[in-house]
Amino acid sequence: MSETLLEVSNLSVEFRSSRGITKAVQNVSWSVARGETLAILGESGSGKSVSANAVMGLIDSPPGHITSGTAMYRGRDLLKLSRSQRRDINGKSISMIFQDPLAHLNPVYPIGWQIEEVLRIHGASASEARSRAIELLEHVKLPNARERLRDYPHQFSGGQRQRIMIAMAVALRPDLLIADEPTTALDVTVQARILELMKDLQRESGMGMVLITHDLGVVAQIADRVVVMKDGKIVETGPVTEVFKDPSHPYTRQLLDAVPGQEPFRHVEQKREVLVEGKKLVKEYILSSNPFKRNAATVTRALDEVSFKLHAGETLGIVGESGSGKTTLARTLLRLTEPTSGEIAYKGGNVFSLKGGDLRDFRRKLQVVFQDPTASLNPRMSIFEIVSEPWAIHPGVLPREKWRAEVEDLLVQVGLRAEHADRYPHQFSGGQRQRIAIARALALRPEIILCDEAVSALDVSVQAQVIALLKDLQKKHGLAFIFIAHDLPLVRDFADRVMVMCKGKLVEEGTTEEIFSNPQDPYTVELIAASPHHDPDAHARYGTA
């Protein structure tokens, strides 16, 4: 092992507010050496970002207070630097990239200008800065780097923006790069390429890397050593291969078990009646604002002749990356948008010609759970009001005097407590909120529940719990699920059949086992290969994506 770059020891940070003291991290110690990648792994609220933020001087004080510890970098304690000393180190010697590149790039300046600014601040001339910016963008493999210098951040895709951020971060050849969830917002295939790029850059420059993530697959793919955090404390630390193969702490064990895609495939039962059938659905969006100029270039097909069948009591997984049309399909199914052509049949009748009572009946039978439980619950309504609202919308389903008991029963069914009914959404964690959304979906005793990325925003262990709950409910009520996700392993455990979508087209369809063990379409193959596997040996076997 080569020289240690940064050594954090006994760091404790707390946040003080009028509601008490929150100990964000307690006695945390880790170090990173030149050429090494250290992963800090933890779920939300584990304090995984706090220690890195303390090193970069990003803790707002107040409310944050560093109560103990040191962070030694080249003989200096980074926690005790003045502002001007810090400017010498931040960016130049230690730089950082973040989860959301769009939020961290200034929307009113071209990207070339922004990269040059980094160089100019630290003393490069204008022409030097220009040529170095092009060099950097080529280095991070941004296509047509020279021509795109004058483009603005919104003109790039998510993956390209993250490449630009990385270019800015490595512009001054830092010793250490701290990456806070660098690929969380990206599609799996894009994530694989970004991780590869980071690995390449590290190999060339020999910089140390600290990677903060919640994703065990990402850790297995690129990290050398891992620090596992829970509730502000380090529970386990060691080389990735050792920790993942033989975890010593029960929490690490629990995390590894919760990773989706480990269970045997679901046994496909014999076909029952077809509940919903989509026939050659096409949805076109016209990009040109001029209604008289319609040609192929101005029309984009979000859905391109997509057909599907959903049987009673089964789970249909729909997988695709951003732009694949899976959200448009969900919106069409919910009758939030009308397709350009094609139809959706519900028990034989076309959904789009339903009116009045029939439409209400359809709405009753098809319920939905959205991705972001924070946004899908009205913050001003109590849990009782939220869960009982479907009965208020559909009078006659349940008499009002029974609402209270039924809401409490539903809350218990989804793993919450009856007395939670009087609370408000903000008083719950993300996983609990999603349970509330599921309780609301169950209120009308539907036949079908559409889960639009319903577990994507949740922590791994919470994800596993919510999926277990959905399976349980399916068994109990004979529900059919349409389970939309961007992540293949997630679908693997839960779906009977899987549809893979790409650019509005249905590229492959089959039972879950067929799709995973014998994928036919090259895109499906790429998608399966790109999803990071939590077994470090798997990457050695396939190579990184």
Added chain:
Amino acid sequence: MTTQTANPERPKPALWSILALLRRDKFALIAAVFLSITLLAALIAPPLLGGTGIDMDLMARNAPPFELERGFWHILGSDSLGRPILARILIAAQTTLLIAAAAVALSMVVGVTLGLIAGYRGGLVGDVIMRLTDIVMSFPSLLLALVVLYIFGPAISNVILVLAITRVPVYLRTTRAEVMEIRNRMFVIAAEVTGASVFRTVFRHILPMVAPTIATLMTIEFAFVMLAEASLSFLGLGVQAPEFTWGVMVAEGRAYLATAWWLSFWPGVFIALVTMSLNLLSNWLRIATDPVQRWRLEKEVASDE
């Protein structure tokens, strides 16, 4: 999204718990007390002080404030005809508050309704509403008032109507902008997907989210309307003598600003105090009705115990 550790069971917001919440915010409490007193004055002052307020005393012309020799009612000074300012302020509270409250309420109801339609429905109807608003906004409001009041005559009801019409666009545009953002939020879509009627979506999910903004806007508008009414009265098209308002009193004192500042000052102070009180109270209301923020008021309940 912090996870909450302590969750004291909260009682249902009934009248007494609302009062308890009010007690936690000292400024809002003082504001509420001041507004209650003003309201009480508006109700009982005209019959009780009617005589005192119009008693002319030429010996006391522009008498300075803080002198008790002419009697208690002259403590804030006397106006150009020697009438006691304090008594006149209390009497004027009725007409002032009536005009302002009616104009604000009317413009709010019309503006919010049209704003909801324009924001939620959009389309042609929305466009028509917006263009009509643009017309009202681009037409000088004072000129509009002059025309209307000249044609229909300067009655209090006409003053209210004119003030309401000119202030509708403020509510309309604010409501529309908020509605357009809120109607695309996930919980609104969730309600629509469950089959909620337009009525329910708008009144149960969208309106409560817009309400705090509207409440704050109303308090600011209250002051604006009081002053607008004063300028109309100053031009002789607003409130007609013998009726008078705080605005009229400010306007009447204008000629004596250099020699007797108290003529305009005291009614001005009342306009400012009422506005400020409404503002504080609306701020409190915003926090008290928001489940996410309510702990700020409740926290102190816990620390008291």
